Each structure stands twice: as C-alpha cells, then as structure tokens.
C-alpha cells in the first residue's frame with residue numbers, strides 16, 4: 188500500500204530532528220539529509236512523494252535543489268523553508284517551481300497544514316497499528332518475510348491481530364495486486380471444509396448442483412490464509428499436505444489437476460508444536476507451514492500499543508457511524524485502559540471502545556465509559572486506593588521518572604534529539620517513539 192514518503196533537507200541538526208518528529212507523528216514516512224547534494228543522491232536512489240528543504244545551506248542550497256527537481260523529478264512537490272523570509276526569496280523560489288514557502292520559525296501545525304495540501308497521511312485503515320517496540324520489531328520482520336514466498340505461521344492469543352498481520356504480509360508482498368482469500372477452518376462444518384478448500388464439480392455430492400472453484404483456486408496468483416488451521420481434522424490435513432507439496436489441486440469429483448501458484452499463510456492460537464508432538468496435528472504439515480513463524484505477544488505484553496490502538500478504534504467506529512468528530516480519551520480513561528490485563532487482546536479492546544462510544548457524552552471518553560469484558564457495572568473514576576492496586580502502578584511511576592529524565596536531558600542538550608539519544612544511550616528512533624508517547628499523554632515537549 189502506498190505510503191507518503193517525505194525527503195527532509197535541513198542543515199541545522201536540532202531543527203532537522205524536531206521536524207522529523209513532527210512528520211513521523213503525523214504518520215508520514217521521512218528520510219532526512221543535511222544538504223541539497225545529499226538530497227540529490229537520495230532522490231536518485233528512491234522515490235519520494237514530497238521534498239521539504241531549507242533554502243540557505245552550504246553548496247547548491249535549496250534553490251539549486253528546486254532546479255534539480257524541475258529537471259529530473261518535476262512531479263515531486265518541493266516546499267521551502269528559510270530564516271530570511273523576504274518576499275524576493277519567496278517569489279524566486281515559487282518561480283523556480285517550489286510549491287510554497289515557509290518562513291522560520293513556524294509551528295508544527297503550520298508545516299503539517301502545508302504538507303497535507305500536497306499529500307494524504309499514510310493510510311492506516313487496514314494497517315496494523317503499533318507503537319510498542321516488540322510490535323514494531325514484529326512488523327519489520329513481517330515486512331521482510333513478505334518479500335519471500337515462504338509459508339508463514341502466525342501465532343498469538345485469540346484476538347491479538349493474526350489476521351491483520353496476514354493481510355499486512357500480503358499487502359507488502361509481490362502478490363499485493365492479486366487476491367487475498369481467507370478461510371476460517373474452525374467456522375466451516377467439517378464435512379464442508381474439504382469442498383470449500385479444493386472446490387467441486389457438479390454432482391460431486393448431493394447438493395452440488397453446479398461446479399464451484401475452491402479457495403485455493405480463488406487465491407490463484409495471490410495468498411491463501413488458513414485461519415485457525417489447528418481445527419482441521421487429521422484426514423483433511425493429509426490432503427492439504429499433498430496439495431501444498433504437489434502445488435496442484437483436484438476438485439472433488441473432478442479428474443483434472445489444476446496447477447497452483449498460491450502463497451499459504453496460516454494462523455493458530457494453540458501450540459501447534461505441542462499438538463504435533465501429541466499426534467493431534469500432522470508433524471509433516473506443521474513443518475511445511477511453519478517455514479517462518481511470527482508471533483504476536485498478548486496485548487498486555489506490549490502496553491505501548493494500547494492507547495494508539497484505542498484511538499485508532501475510536502476513529503474507525505466514529506467514521507463507520509458517519510460522525511464527523513471523534514471523542515478523545517481523557518487521562519483517567521487512558522489510565523484505566525493501561526491498567527487492564529486484556530485477556531481478549533485487541534478484540535476485547537475493540538469491544539470496550541464500542542461500548543465507550545455508546546456511553547460517552549461530550550468531547551471526551553472518561554473512565555466511567557470504560558467497561559471491560561469482565562465488568563458489568565459502570566465504574567466510578569479511579570480513586571487513590573484503587574490506583575495503588577493497579578498492576579501498572581509501578582510501571583507508571585517508572586514511566587514518570589523516564590519522562591522527567593527525557594525532559595531534563597532535552598533541556599541540557601538545548602533540544603537536540605541526537606545529543607539526547609546519545610546521552611541516554613538509546614537510538615534516535617526509540618527516543619522519537621518515547622517522545623511521541625509522552626505527547627500522546629499530553630506532556631509538552633520543547634521544540
């Protein structure tokens with residue numbers, strides 16, 4: 188799926204870091220360089236949807252870069268920034284082909300307003316929403332695996348997002364333009380699963396009034412997801428193994444074999460290896476499908492995902508209901524979400540969000556609107572004694588200390604993200620995510 192990718196050119200390192208933060212938080216992908224020359228090299232190696240560049244830099248500078256773009260990438264919009272906001276500069280930049288001009292200093296919203304005129308934010312609708320380091324690593328791995336044609340076994344507890352990850356792999360694979368077909372092996376009656384998977388000819392069984400292609404054929408050229416594969420009976424597992432080995436399928440009651448070009452993904456929330464050891468799942472099928480295993484941790488093991496996911500789900504349901512404005516989560520509601528253990532994972536969070544949208548009034552979702560699957564009463568706002576019992580009590584305190592350390596170091600380093608990351612011994616990317624989460628919690632971060 189296309190993502191908006193921006194090339195940022197700025198020779199002031201601290202400002203560059205701050206601008207990258209602003210763009211990343213607004214869901215844009217961003218590559219940053221410190222000169223127009225480096226920008227030209229980057230433009231030769233990859234495609235960008237937009238360039239944002241300083242004007243006054245050593246070398247050919249921003250105006251030289253506008254010239255280059257006009258000659259080589261005329262369709263890529265370039266937005267310029269300069270500390271010397273003279274009307275002359277603005278006029279010459281626009282004459283040369285820049286789409287617009289920002290006078291420094293400017294607020295992050297001003298930049299984002301300008302950018303959004305030329306680009307749509309990254310599509311998040313079908314994409315997994317993640318912020319926790321563990322989930323980010325999983326997604327990066329999934330993206331790599333997507334490039335190959337290997338079978339992937341996606342594991343994780345119920346409702347953790349296995350199907351979302353399967354779609355993500357398909358969308359990032361060479362097969363993205365071809366069909367993605369999912370079949371839930373647990374939801375289809377045992378006696379129908381074989382016909383549904385492999386298809387059948389007219390008259391193959393009572394009720395087969397006309398021929399019907401199976402899911403394998405429907406996924407031709409694309410990806411087939413065998414959801415909850417652990418629920419398939421052993422007899423059918425043997426037939427599935429044969430289809431995967433031979434790469435061809437024969438419809439029930441048919442004589443013709445049909446060559447297949449299908450990538451197979453499977454999911455399970457049970458321990459398939461243990462099932463195979465006990466003889467409840469075919470070991471040979473297990474090894475054929477488990478070429479690359481990917482596992483979602485339970486939601487409570489990736490707490491940084493909870494609030495971004497909740498916001499995403501609020502937006503999704505508000506949009507589906509045709510409402511123009513989505514309510515925000517207030518601090519107490521956020522604390523309650525972070526304090527819950529989420530046995531039902533993201534699906535439970537989805538239910539909780541839907542309930543909250545029914546219960547809430549006004550601009551905010553408050554703690555009393557948060558009713559988890561194990562509750563049947565509307566709660567009072569969290570009191571001090573209750574807070575002490577929350578599993579995340581200690582976590583919150585540590586987090587608060589971390590926030591103070593980050594803010595103090597930012598002050599000491601005059602806002603230079605690079606120096607802060609070095610001083611704290613974390614990567615610039617980790618720092619960005621930590622700051623993003625702090626902003627999400629309403630903490631003001633100096634520019």
Ligand SMILES: Nc1ncnc2c1ncn2[C@@H]1O[C@H](COP(=O)(O)OP(=O)(O)OP(=O)(O)O)[C@@H](O)[C@H]1O
Pocket residue numbers: 314315316317343344345346347348349350351352414454456496499533534537
């Ligand atoms: N990372 C995510 N980003 C956005 N939505 C998510 C994410 N993870 C899960 N969801 C949403 O949560 C719900 C459950 O996800 P999904 O069906 O992928 O889980 P699952 O692990 O396949 O569940 P099951 O084990 O019951 O088959 C869906 O509505 C899905 O859109």
